[in-house]
Amino acid sequence: MSVHELKRPPLADIAQWRVDVPQALEQLRHWAQVSPLQPALRHKRHGQWYAWRWIDVLRDVERLADGLRQQGFTEQSRLAVSGAFEPNLLLLTLAAQQAGGQVLAIGDDLDAQALHPILWQSQPTHAFVPRRQTRQLWLNHGQAVLDFAELFGPSEPPQRLxxxxxxxxxxxxxxxxxxxxxxxxxxxxLGSGQAVAFxxxxxxxxxxxxxxxxxxxxxxxxxxxxxxxxxxxxxxxxxxxxxxxxxxxxxxxxxxxxxxxxxxxxxxxxxxxxxxxxxxxxxxxxxxxxxxxxxxxxx
Known part of the structure; x- marks a missing residue:
């Protein structure tokens, strides 16, 4: 039996992992409209700082939401994210909400024994686990781990600062x-409209x-x-x-x-x-x- 076929636990059972920001998408659209060219996210990659503007964030979220739907992500789906906070993880979290599903944040410091009962109880249908060592652990548990580049497709890189x-x-x-x-x-x-750096x-x-x-x-x-x-x-x-x-x-x-x-x-x-x-x-x-x-x- 696949993870998709398992009976989902009631909402209360997954409350400790659920990511819930009711006005997140409305706030994102607001900042993309009033401050489209202002920086929203900053991240250092390979020794260089990069930035995503508010309009970039909105477009990327919409693009990723389409990619998730092509992977079978629906209103009945649950996306588990596990890893360091950084732009890709935030964008995919918002995209899953845009696609109507739920998002669960699960620690990336768990060993196999600790991870197993959490996955059994939370039962995600999809997962985003960027770190290679942790990703293999999830794959060993039969999870469908998403590839960000595959979801996003060909695109321009973020702006170098x-x-x-x-x-x-x-x-x-x-x-x-x-x-x-x-x-x-x-x-x-999203409430403040200030950039976040990682x-x-x-x-x-x-x-x-x-x-x-x-x-x-x-x-x-x-x-x-x-x-x-x-x-x-x-x-x-x-x-x-x-x-x-x-x-x-x-x-x-x-x-x-x-x-x-x-x-x-x-x-x-x-x-x-x-x-x-x-x-x-x-x-x-x-x-x-x-x-x-x-x-x-x-x-």
């Missing part, structure tokens, strides 16, 4: 292992964040904690006079020397344009306080 910066943009270095994160990302991105890989996130210098962070509680730890790692060891000097400068950046010290730390972290931090549930207050110290309006 001369600069990676814009006045206001969110930053995300997450993936589908952040439960509920894809819903958060889509809601904040690193080339998890390993290059710190370096790529410095290049982008985002104005807002869209991160899980766990990732915010790692960023707070990264801040501390950039400073001198606790208890030393250098650390006391840094802490003093960060807390009171009103004068010249303190401001210079704090600005240097902020630039090392790529936080020198930071205005907003989306507060993830369960974020530790001390981590949030540490990051709030680096917002631009109080620097």
């Amino acid at each position: 001369r600069t990676s910066r814009t006045q206001a943009q969110w930053w995300s270095e997450e993936g589908t292992q952040w439960q509920g994160g894809l819903t958060v990302l889509l809601a904040q991105w 690193p080339e890989s998890p390993g290059s996130a710190s370096r790529d964040r410095r290049e982008v210098a985002p104005s807002g962070l869209l991160l899980s509680a766990e990732r915010l904690q790692r960023l707070a730890e990264e801040i501390d790692s950039r400073l001198a060891a606790p208890g030393t006079w250098r650390r006391r000097l840094c802490d003093w400068a960060i807390a009171r950046p009103e004068k010249g020397l303190q401001r210079l010290i704090k600005q240097r730390v902020r630039r090392l972290l790529g936080l020198h344009h930071l205005h907003d931090i989306w507060q993830a549930p369960r974020t530790r207050p001390d981590n949030l306080a540490r990051l709030n110290e680096f917002k631009r309006d109080i620097a």
Whole structure:
């Protein structure tokens, strides 16, 4: 019996994986109409930054929706996405909604034993799994894994950027292992109309964040904690006079020397344009306080 023939569990059983942004397509059409040439997505690929304008995003979503329908995707279908957040994954998520089906976000850090019961319960009819090692795991479970290039067909590549910066943009270095994160990302991105930038890989996130210098962070509680730890790692060891000097400068950046010290730390972290931090549930207050110290309006 194929996955397509299995009885689907009730909606409540898949709520923890379901991506649900009710006004997503209407918001996308709005930004494509009022800001068609403004950047909507930015992603680093093979060492270069690329951008998708709002009108590009809308056209790509419509094109991918047609490709999904040709693959048998209907209103009764479920698309599972698993991987790092990046433009292809977002475009395909919106395309599945355009085609009338459901989208499930399933962590890409699961082994075979953990993945099996999730697939049995969620029963996706189609899957998008970009990472090669993870894709093989899904294929071994009998899943129909989609090829993005095959769905999209021949097309012009995204625009290569001369600069990676814009006045206001969110930053995300997450993936589908952040439960509920894809819903958060889509809601904040489409609700604000600001671009979202993504690193080339998890390993290059710190370096790529410095290049982008985002104005807002869209991160899980766990990732915010790692960023707070990264801040501390950039400073001198606790208890030393250098650390006391840094802490003093960060807390009171009103004068010249303190401001210079704090600005240097902020630039090392790529936080020198930071205005907003989306507060993830369960974020530790001390981590949030540490990051709030680096917002631009109080620097």
